Amino acid sequence: MEFKPIGVVDSPFHHKFATPRQPAASPSSRAILVLDRTIVAEGCLHSLEGFSHLWVIFHFHQTQWGNPHGKVQPPRLRGEKVGVFASRSPHRPNPIGLSLVKIENIDFKNMHIEISGVDVVDQTPIIDIKPYIGSYDRPEVWQEGWPANIKDSVNKVTWSPQALADSETHGVPNEIKKVVEESLSADVRNRADKKINDPNKVFAAKISDWDFYFQWLGDHFNVVEVIKN
Template identity: 40%
Template sequence: MDDALHNEHFTLSPIGHVVSDYPDKFGIPRQPGLAPAAQATLVLTPPYNDPLTVRGLEDFSHLWLTFIFHQSPERWSPLIRPPRLGGNKKVGVFASRSTHRPNRLGLSLVALTDINTQNGVTLTLSGCDLVSGTPVVDIKPYLPWAEALPDARSGFAPNTPSLIEVIFHPTALAALAQRQDGATLHALIEQVLRQDPRPAYQQKDAASGRLYSVRLRDADIKFQPYQNSEATTLEVVAIESYETPSSNA
């Protein structure tokens, strides 16, 4: 019986896909909820887009999404280097939340803000940490009385990541002022950059003058690090529009 289970293969069928503020992987917070201004929709696909599948879901404020890291390579390693450890120390893949996993499955806790059952089913989410186009394979309601354990041990990531200062050049502020979503995009940029999306090995080099770019919604955000009063500051120097590529359902 054990051998039969060991050799059995399971097939997962996506129930829908995410359309989010993150067209690219770079810049996405490493955990959900760290950028509450991030908006997304989960579009369910047939036959799972029957309104009956979400009856009663409106009574829950948060959802667990099980998804596939579809942009990660299928290869995996038993040891990985978590960014929270500076990208130097290795831990086991099952002691991490690395995207490079044997089955590429991820789990994300998101806030549910709206349900639309006209012409199918679309869920509006906030605090989402998924790249646009991510396939979702399951939805479950979050139960805080069963799943919020404040006394649980958190290993090498016991606290919320430290945040750094983010400032905006007048040119960037002017670009935001021209947009209808300028206020919410400003908040999203600040929430994303305060967590320093740069690779861990580059975060110590604030004097290089290197220009970085992160895409949020339909904007290309240019930012630059510099050292000020012994602390790193990220300055948003430009915000340029670009055409978001369409996502495949």
């Protein structure tokens, strides 16, 4: 079995670190689905403008291959394990992802689809796209298992005077600052860093054309510096 990617995602998130774990985590983030005109046929986007949302099926191309475990540790469970098929983990027998995104604009001529609510890394290969159809995709009765018992915390994000000055100097638009805040508010640190809780450690997130440096100060994130890359 072999699939050819139909395109790639032009995303503001350049690395796995700081990429939202779910589309709803960063509704302000925007990306472009760039379809490969040598793969997809003319007219493939006809009538797509009638839909508000889209399923994007993609390849977790930055996930390391190996022998995937039967159980994984979703970040929201703080170390507790569940079966891989009861999770959205990228560490799967077949590293295929599924995201529900909002359609913002369609460029039919160039076969580009602008989307919002992005949770994928830049240049992620697209396997397929399908319209979201509420009458088909939304069941009347549903149960969501362990996530129903999780109360997500939203962390405060502040900007130091230096970071604000850097943002002004380097022309960081408010839209990107909002994306940074949405990303950090969900806590992008791994389990080890959460255990250590070192207030002196500086993290870096590459988002769009800038590197954002930030620290965890015990009860909130503080962006300390911004550099244009």
